[in-house]
Amino acid sequence: MSEPKTIYDKIWESHLVYEDNNDCLLYIDRHLIHEVTSPQAFEGLRMSNRSVRKPLNALAVADHNIPTTDRSKGIGDQESELQIQTLEDNCNEFGIQYIKTSDKRQGIVHIIGPEQGFTLPGLTIVCGDSHTSTHGAFGALAHGIGTSEVEHVLATQTLIQKKAKNFKVTINGECNENVTAKDLALSVIGAIGTAGGTGYVIEYTGEAVRSLSIEGRMTLCNLTIEAGARAGLIAPDEKTFKYLKDRPMAPKGEDWDRAVDYWKTLPSDEGAKYDKSIEIDATNLSPLVTWGTSPEDVISIDGNIPKLEDIEDDSKRSAVKRSLDYMDLIPGSPIKGVEIDRVFIGSCTNGRIEDLREAASIVEGKKVSSNVIAMVVPGSGLVKEQAEKEGLDKIFLNAGFEWREPGCSMCLAMNADKLSPKERCASTSNRNFEGRQGREGRTHLVSPSMAAAAAIRGCLTDVRELTN
Amino acid sequence: MEKFTSIKGIAATMLNKSGNQLSLMMNIDTDMIIPKQFLKTIKRSGLGKNLFDEMRYDMNGNEIESFILNKDPFTKAKILIAGKNFGCGSSREHAPWSILDFGIKVIIAPSFADIFFNNCFKNGILPIKLSEDKINLLVDDSMKGIEFEVNLIDQLIIIKDKDLPFDVDAINKDCLVKGLDDIGSTLERSSFIDEYEKITLDNFAWRSPVKD
Numbered sequence: 073m074s075e076p077k078t079i080y081d082k083i084w085e086s087h088l089v090y091e092d093n094n095d096c097l098l099y100i101d102r103h104l105i106h107e108v109t110s111p112q113a114f115e116g117l118r119m120s121n122r123s124v125r126k127p128l129n130a131l132a133v134a135d136h137n138i139p140t141t142d143r144s145k146g147i148g149d150q151e152s153e154l155q156i157q158t159l160e161d162n163c164n165e166f167g168i169q170y171i172k173t174s175d176k177r178q179g180i181v182h183i184i185g186p187e188q189g190f191t192l193p194g195l196t197i198v199c200g201d202s203h204t205s206t207h208g209a210f211g212a213l214a215h216g217i218g219t220s221e222v223e224h225v226l227a228t229q230t231l232i233q234k235k236a237k238n239f240k241v242t243i244n245g246e247c248n249e250n251v252t253a254k255d256l257a258l259s260v261i262g263a264i265g266t267a268g269g270t271g272y273v274i275e276y277t278g279e280a281v282r283s284l285s286i287e288g289r290m291t292l293c294n295l296t297i298e299a300g301a302r303a304g305l306i307a308p309d310e311k312t313f314k315y316l317k318d319r320p321m322a323p324k325g326e327d328w329d330r331a332v333d334y335w336k337t338l339p340s341d342e343g344a345k346y347d348k349s350i351e352i353d354a355t356n357l358s359p360l361v362t363w364g365t366s367p368e369d370v371i372s373i374d375g376n377i378p379k380l381e382d383i384e385d386d387s388k389r390s391a392v393k394r395s396l397d398y399m400d401l402i403p404g405s406p407i408k409g410v411e412i413d414r415v416f417i418g419s420c421t422n423g424r425i426e427d428l429r430e431a432a433s434i435v436e437g438k439k440v441s442s443n444v445i446a447m448v449v450p451g452s453g454l455v456k457e458q459a460e461k462e463g464l465d466k467i468f469l470n471a472g473f474e475w476r477e478p479g480c481s482m483c484l485a486m487n488a489d490k491l492s493p494k495e496r497c498a499s500t501s502n503r504n505f506e507g508r509q510g511r512e513g514r515t516h517l518v519s520p521s522m523a524a525a526a527a528i529r530g531c532l533t534d535v536r537e538l539t540n
Numbered sequence: 541m542e543k544f545t546s547i548k549g550i551a552a553t554m555l556n557k558s559g560n561q562l563s564l565m566m567n568i569d570t571d572m573i574i575p576k577q578f579l580k581t582i583k584r585s586g587l588g589k590n591l592f593d594e595m596r597y598d599m600n601g602n603e604i605e606s607f608i609l610n611k612d613p614f615t616k617a618k619i620l621i622a623g624k625n626f627g628c629g630s631s632r633e634h635a636p637w638s639i640l641d642f643g644i645k646v647i648i649a650p651s652f653a654d655i656f657f658n659n660c661f662k663n664g665i666l667p668i669k670l671s672e673d674k675i676n677l678l679v680d681d682s683m684k685g686i687e688f689e690v691n692l693i694d695q696l697i698i699i700k701d702k703d704l705p706f707d708v709d710a711i712n713k714d715c716l717v718k719g720l721d722d723i724g725s726t727l728e729r730s731s732f733i734d735e736y737e738k739i740t741l742d743n744f745a746w747r748s749p750v751k752d
Binding site: 086089090094095097099101102108109111112115116120122125128129131136137149151152154155158189190192194195200201202204215216217218219220221223224227228229230232234266267270271300301302320321322323324327328330331334366380386387388389390391393394484485486493503505506507508511 | 561562565566569571577579581629633636652655659663711723732740749
């Protein structure tokens with residue numbers, strides 16, 4: 073009998089085109105493309121007179137730059153417009169399917185891949201975006217790449233890779249009410265640090281992971297990159313198959329049946345070896361919030377901001393000092409009650425229908441605090457449509473939220489949606505880096521329900537106070 | 541890609557201050573390296589002037605004097621020294637493009653984020669992993685503006701009369717030294733890709749995308 077394998081080992085081996093010691097060529101099944109990291113790759117192809125090997129294996133959409141206000145009047149910003157037009161022109165020239173900005177399927181690349189059934193278990197999926205790890209929720213090996221590699225995949229449908237190590241993260245127990253996939257992800261990042269997963273592919277297992285919906289699993293895998301691992305994986309199960317069945321680009325008929333049979337062989341074998349393992353208990357977890365400028369700077373909403381004198385490591389202490397100065401927070405003080413100016417609900421981390429339902433359930437019948445500007449940016453046109461069908465838009469609008477068009481929006485603030493200097497935001501996005509949501513803007517990462525609670529109270533709030 | 545064998549130049553160190561203590565700045569992320577407003581370009585070149593933009597310029601676009609890369613002789617730095625987890629965050633290759641366009645060809649740090657590390661080699665930048673203790677031996681000389689030599693062939697950092705060896709993966713070294721084009725070398729193996737597609741995709745029809 074062959075050695076027991078992890079799901080990562082299995083996908084890796086089934087995609088090896090060539091192997092010579094450490095020099096491996098990995099086949100890439102799916103390539104997602106957006107406007108920011110692709111123009112130089114297409115330009116490179118043109119300059120070398122190269123073609124796209126498998127145009128049908130790519131899917132393109134504009135998301136980073138796009139305005140989230142009424143788009144019928146055009147993009148507005150000239151540079152953004154040129155970048156988006158360049159994407160469309162490149163797709164036309166090379167025969168790649170492009171979802172237009174006017175198409176109701178348009179949205180954040182990591183939300184539309186799964187929605188369209190372009191994302192499937194057992195595949196290798198890449199995109200010039202670090203949050204490609206999202207697709208690992210389906211049991212696919214999915215990771216971000218740079219523009220040179222975008223060009224490499226376009227030209228060859230492969231990547232030169234070195235095998236990563238296996239890291240098993242087991243999350244045991246059952247989450248309390250109002251503790252979400254976002255909190256699980258932040259707790260993992262808090263536990264291992266933003267470089268804890270460097271060089272590894274993380275596989276998430278355990279009762280709390282199995283219990284997550286597919287949307288929740290996407291949130292968890294999405295944030296894997298913030299723990300330093302390029303890819304996160306969750307073995308596919310009946311929930312995965314149910315989510316994907318009959319999606320427009322998923323296999324049909326006999327192909328579907330064969331695919332499901334194959335997908336059932338993917339979960340890691342009993343006794344498979346991991347290079348590193350940790351266990352986390354979800355049972356006593358509270359909703360979490362970040363206080364600093366790294367996603368590892370995480371505490372319970374009922375916790376206190378760290379004191380400098382408690383930090384032994386010199387580099388860490390000076391980093392914390394810099395963070396707290398930037399965030400304008402008092403060491404040792406409670407995080408709860410810190411006043412905020414803005415709330416952002418959306419992004420590839422938390423812009424799916426379930427996230428909007430979660431936030432709406434907190435907001436319903438209440439009003440956004442008068443000191444807060446709050447916005448909801450659905451992850452895709454289809455998420456927006458579904459939310460409107462369920463009346464969630466009315467709940468948000470009646471409470472005083474803005475209800476926007478889909479896109480990456482204030483997660484990275486490449487379009488007009490950004491924080492002004494010193495503004496403080498409760499955000500469902502993925503990075504609280506300095507300047508991430510706008511120069512000198514201050515970001516606190518939270519779950520959708522926590523963001524909703526902050527919008528209502530006007531300060532960082534324990535969502536459980538609004539539900540109990 | 542330009543071949544990389546050896547370079548000589550000034551090394552700039554990114555430091556954080558807490559009280560009187562200076563320490564290597566850790567977790568320098570890609571948003572710090574090149575903020576998003578500069579990602580709207582459709583070209584690779586010209587990003588050097590915006591490297592570390594929000595640390596380097598004030599709100600009015602004036603240079604912040606205290607920032608290391610605004611100070612002579614570090615305005616001409618070819619080597620950057622920093623703390624652990626350098627390049628964390630997004631996959632934007634604009635980060636190495638801006639570093640290279642500024643003139644920096646070597647980054648020395650205790651650890652690097654995976655995607656950034658990989659992106660460096662694709663652009664002729666050498667990222668060197670050294671322990672924090674070893675890096676601390678370099679900081680004084682770097683602050684004095686003493687010239688460093690980084691010799692990739694011999695895998696040595698040479699400062700005055702001392703030298704410090706470093707490790708580099710053999711394949712990555714080869715790519716830099718020869719200035720190889722990855723795509724060109726992969727295309728030379730396209731018969732392997734043809735064969736893989738023929739065998740695998742015939743057996744796994746579901747793996748090919750369904751045209752919507």
